[in-house]
Amino acid sequence: MDQVSGLRTVVATRYVTPFREGGSxxxxxxxxxLGMYVLKFRGAGQGIKALVAEVVVGELARRLGFEVPEIVLVDLDPQLSKAEPDEEIQDLLNASGGINLGFDYLPGSFDFNPRVRDPGADxxxxxxxxxxLVLNVDRSWRNPNMLLWHREVWLIDHGASLYFHHRWGPGWQPAAEYRYDASDHVMLPVAGSVTDADRALRPMVTAGVLTEVLALVPDEWLAADPAFDSPGDVRAAYRAFFEARLAQADTWVPAVEETRAARV
Structure with a gap:
């Protein structure tokens, strides 16, 4: 196996089946x-930036103590499309040659819903x-994006996070504040103190952790961003967002607490 940006790289040898419940x-x-992986395609409608968000948020979550399936880079040969009878999937495979993103498949896992089983307030x-923090707009009760596997809650699907990167351009700077509506978050009705969570987690998002996580994103994905001159410039922009967002935590944490108090 090759090592690229600290993530394992594997080569796809067989396309098994689509997961049609996913928008991408x-x-x-x-x-x-010989491993099985859930593959997120670079040629899907959400594009490479969704894959970047998957790596950054997934690996940050792992470092903060959450369970996240192993993330790997998957080298895909479009020739695999020749064995696929579905034309839509053929087109997707043909559009996704090169490095894609994979997640270790968790056999026997199923969708986790905190309304059915209490995950714990903490x-x-x-x-x-x-x-x-990461502006993940896709963790509602309609789509929790969590799995229960071996009695543990596992986080999946973070491609909708960091939504600001779809609109940045030359000279981009972090916004003074970001809109985030927590009222639809699946964990809101069962969550304990977000202030306590902030005290525990904010110090863990250090400059070193951010540098480590951002280094995991392949250069070729970042080089494709027309808003910046180099992958290093793109990483600096993401780092600037996190630094600004953490500096604003004394504003958005109380706002989330107000939303939680109104729901309880």
Missing amino acids: LPGLVEADD LAARLLWLDT
Whole structure:
């Protein structure tokens, strides 16, 4: 196996089946290490920036103590499309040659809903804090994006986070504040103190952690961003966002607490 940006790289050897419940039509693939991975395609409608968000937020969550399936880079040969009878999937495979993103497949896992099984007030508050930090707009009761596997809650699907990067351009600077509506968050009704979660988690998001996580994103994905001159400039922009967002936490944490208090 090669090592690229600190993430393992595997080669897709067989396309197994699509997961049609996902908007980006992710698929299950087998790789040359004999592992099975949920593949997120670079050629999907959300584009490469969704894959960047998956890496940054997923690996940050892992470092903050959340369970996240192993993230790997998947080298995909479009020739795999020749064995696929579905024309839509053929087109997706043909548009996704090169490095894509994969997540370790968790066999036997199923969708987790905190309304059915209590995840614990502390975990709920921590996840609410994380999603507010990264502006994850896709963790509602309609689409929790959590799995239960081996009695643990696992986080998946962070491609809708960091939504600001779809609109940045030359000279971009972090906004003074970002709109985030926590009222629809799936963990809101069961979360404990977000203030306590902030005290625990904010000090863990250090400059070193941010540098480490951003270094995991392949240069070629960042080089494709027309708003910046180099991958280093893109990483600096993401770092600037996190630094500004953390500096604003004394504003948005109380706002989330107010929303939680109104819901309880």
